[in-house]
Amino acid sequence: MNTSKGLEAWAKFFVASTRLNQVMEDAMKLEGLPPLEVYDVLWTLERAPDHSLRFTDLGERVLLSRCNVTRLAEKLEGQGLIERERCPNDRRGVYAVLTKEGLKLRKDMWKRYSALIEEHFSSHLSEKEQTQLIDIMKKVWQEPIRADEKSSCPGAV
Amino acid sequence: MNTSKGLEAWAKFFVASTRLNQVMEDAMKLEGLPPLEVYDVLWTLERAPDHSLRFTDLGERVLLSRCNVTRLAEKLEGQGLIERERCPNDRRGVYAVLTKEGLKLRKDMWKRYSALIEEHFSSHLSEKEQTQLIDIMKKVWQEPIRADEKSSCPGAV
DNA sequence: AGAAATTTGTTGCAAATGCAACAAATCAGG
DNA sequence: CCTGATTTGTTGCATTTGCAACAAATTTCT
Incomplete structure (x- = not known):
């Protein structure tokens, strides 16, 4: 059973993720x-x-x-990035559908975002370290499996 | 330079940190x-x-x-966890000072927090993996070095 | 010394967020 | 069917957060 090393790992992990996230957010906003x-x-x-x-x-x-989905969707719809569509099978349900503009914005954001990832993250790690990190992250958090999902492409944030 | 693997590493890193953080927050709040x-x-x-x-x-x-420091400090002071103290050398400055109650709460929180870290994080990793992660995090984010003593109290050399 | 620039903490205001209550629709089980 | 329980999305309300303006204190530069 581990003590100090596991806790140190968590601390470093926590700080790095928080700071890097902040750096990325700031850089995106700046542009x-x-x-x-x-x-x-x-x-x-x-x-x-x-x-x-x-x-x-x-x-x-x-x-x-839930309430945040409603409100964020409202905003994105106002910007023409998504559309709402009522679900035919379930009259409670609402679909959020990506528009062409939404698709375009996603790609534009990715141009910058991927560069930031490279600059502040990937470029500091060897390929071996990247592989190690992927393995470690998998052990620590396994996303629930979804039936649909297309295979991986740019930045599955 | 590398592309897909670095980006995948970032994605996994980002998701895991977000989710784990959420899990911990929820668990703390629950108690x-x-x-x-x-x-x-x-x-x-x-x-x-x-x-x-x-x-x-x-x-x-x-x-x-900055504004959030002011307000959070205000709240914590109201709960007796910290005290404010004016800086003698710089009349703009305000110190936040930990109280006995604050110290006690920190320790109590740590009891639960450390258990959560162990449960959701450390226990999933071997000692070797923990070491690897620490090294990787160091490469990706280096906390600025603080000249830790009364550094930012001007004129107090 | 003195004017301009910077730092420090506070405050008002607007936007974002979480929580709980709510109505409508669906589901479960007799 | 029918009643009660659950799911789904929305809304009101209180809290939190970020931004910008601000005054006081300090530093910088001439």
């Missing part, structure tokens, strides 16, 4: 790009079948509470 | 304990000389914006 949360939503929709997801599903994957 | 941000502040003060730090320094280390 007038939306926060990474928006990227996350757009990218999640892009991977989903028909570029659409029910609000509940979207919230689960993106880690937003 | 009526304050959020980890409070732990962070208390622990930062505890490590500092005389258990005290100027608001600016505190904000830098804990990653709070």
Whole structure:
């Protein structure tokens, strides 16, 4: 059973993730790009079948509470990045559907975002270290398996 | 340069840190304990000389914006966890000083927090993996070196 | 010494967030 | 069917957060 080393690992992990996230957010904002949360939503929709997801599903994957999904969706719809569509089978349900503009913005954000990842993260690690990190992260957090999901592509935030 | 593997590493890193953080926060809240941000502040003060730090320094280390330091300090003071003390050398400055109650709460929180770290993080990793992770985190984020003593108290050399 | 620039903490305001209550729709089980 | 329980999305409310303006104190530079 581990004590100090495990705790030190957590501390370093926690600090690094917090700081790097902050650095990325600041850099994105500095160029007038939306926060990474928006990227996350757009990218999640892009991977989903028909570029659409029910609000509940979207919230689960993106880690937003329900009310926040409603409000964020409202805002994104106002910017023409997504559209709402009522679910035919379940009249409670609402789909968020990615628009062309949303797709374009996602790609534009990715240009900058991927460069930031490279600059502040990947470039500091050897390929071997990257592999090690991937393995370690897998052990520490396993995303629940979703039935749909297309295979990996750019930055599954 | 490398591309896909570095980006995958970032994605996994980002998701794991976000989710684990959420898990920990929820668990703490479930037991009526304050959020980890409070732990962070208390622990930062505890490590500092005389258990005290100027608001600016505190904000830098804990990653709070200035106004948030003021307000969080206000709240913690109301709960008797810290005290404010004016800086003698710089009449703009305010120190946040840890109280006995603050120290006690920090320790109580740590009992639970460390158990959560063990449960959700350390126990999933071998000692070797923990070492690897520490090394990788160091490469990816190096905390600025603080000239830790009364550094930011001007004129107090 | 004195004017300009910078730092430090506070405050008002607007936006974001979490929580709980809510109505409508669906589901479960007799 | 029918009643009660659950799910889904929305909304009101209180809290939190970030941003910008601000005054006081200090530093810088001439």
